[in-house]
Amino acid sequence: MPTRVLTGITTTGTPHLGNYVGAIRPCVIASRRTDVESFFFLADYHALIKCDDPARIERSRLELAATWLAAGLDPARVTLYRQSDIPEIPELTWLLTCVTAKGQMNRAHAYKAAADANLAAGEDVDAGITMGLFSYPILMAADILMFNAHQIPVGRDQIQHIEMARDVAQRFNHLYGQGTDFFVLPEAVVEAEMALLPGLDGRKMSKSYDNTIPLFEGGAKALKDAIARIVTDSKLPGEPKDPEGSALVTLHDAFGTPEQNTAFRDALRQGLGWGEAKQRLFELINGELAPMRARYEALINQPAELEAILMAGAAKARAEAAPLLQRLREAVGL
Numbered sequence: 001m002p003t004r005v006l007t008g009i010t011t012t013g014t015p016h017l018g019n020y021v022g023a024i025r026p027c028v029i030a031s032r033r034t035d036v037e038s039f040f041f042l043a044d045y046h047a048l049i050k051c052d053d054p055a056r057i058e059r060s061r062l063e064l065a066a067t068w069l070a071a072g073l074d075p076a077r078v079t080l081y082r083q084s085d086i087p088e089i090p091e092l093t094w095l096l097t098c099v100t101a102k103g104q105m106n107r108a109h110a111y112k113a114a115a116d117a118n119l120a121a122g123e124d125v126d127a128g129i130t131m132g133l134f135s136y137p138i139l140m141a142a143d144i145l146m147f148n149a150h151q152i153p154v155g156r157d158q159i160q161h162i163e164m165a166r167d168v169a170q171r172f173n174h175l176y177g178q179g180t181d182f183f184v185l186p187e188a189v190v191e192a193e194m195a196l197l198p199g200l201d202g203r204k205m206s207k208s209y210d211n212t213i214p215l216f217e218g219g220a221k222a223l224k225d226a227i228a229r230i231v232t233d234s235k236l237p238g239e240p241k242d243p244e245g246s247a248l249v250t251l252h253d254a255f256g257t258p259e260q261n262t263a264f265r266d267a268l269r270q271g272l273g274w275g276e277a278k279q280r281l282f283e284l285i286n287g288e289l290a291p292m293r294a295r296y297e298a299l300i301n302q303p304a305e306l307e308a309i310l311m312a313g314a315a316k317a318r319a320e321a322a323p324l325l326q327r328l329r330e331a332v333g334l
């Protein structure tokens, strides 16, 4: 039986180059393995926890769907769906909520961080904290258990939430299973510490720092303009430059072959000007992205086609979710 791997992407922003190198490209490659069955979903119920701007969520959902498809995700071999198209997920969330210990949710990292920050600021412990933030590990458990996913690729901060999903699955199996297990116990797969892509200012590229290079939005011109704004030292053309610690070099490493990356370092040591270096970097990155960007633009301008792909993905996902939920309803007495 293939290993089921499930990945959710929160629909709150526009994908940037860091997302592509750190998440999108490796996931697309992994999805082509024949021993893996991949589930990808646009986590728009999760988006509601941090974003109350409907236009932003809708736009982000469209951009993310187009991005994943343009980057090579094949909807025929993976299950790609919008979370909010699967009504079984919120229903399962409620069944799980009823068997989840509140004390365990009190200890969930995301909630605890917000509560601790409130206490440190001398505020009420729960000031500004919604029930969505408090109980989102249960929604996350439902996302995972609904499809009996075996492996969940996560960052370290999410390991605890996968453990919570295992606990709640075990409790449900124990209470209602009568010898049969409804749920597979999921495992967290912690992503190898991969090099973080730096942003325009040299810090980690992140939408929180407003230092991102857009992946497809704005076309080749936006890519070129962003690369032109990457901070460098003030050495002139002809002066030898230290490649180590340069954001340009780290970005180059993420796209070039080992030979190309060595040549780029050598050229900088020999005095390549920053302007010329940026031009080379642009050409390298654009060479990989240009064919994808063309697909992205075609998709984003055909929302009806995207919608059809997502609806087909939802039908595929619900063919799994609906029969399981029916069994769960019967098990609890509904």
Ligand code: ADP
Pocket (backbone or CB within 6 Å): 018, 019, 020, 021, 022, 023, 155, 195, 196, 197, 198, 204, 205, 206, 207, 208
């Ligand atoms: P952001 O920091 O812009 O809010 P997210 O937290 O939404 O990005 O990250 C989504 C995915 O992209 C995660 O899997 C994360 O590991 C990856 N990612 C984000 N920023 C980078 C980066 N600078 N370098 C490598 N991977 C990144």
Ligand code: NA
Pocket (backbone or CB within 6 Å): 031, 032, 033, 034, 035, 036, 037, 038, 077
């Ligand atoms: Na596969």
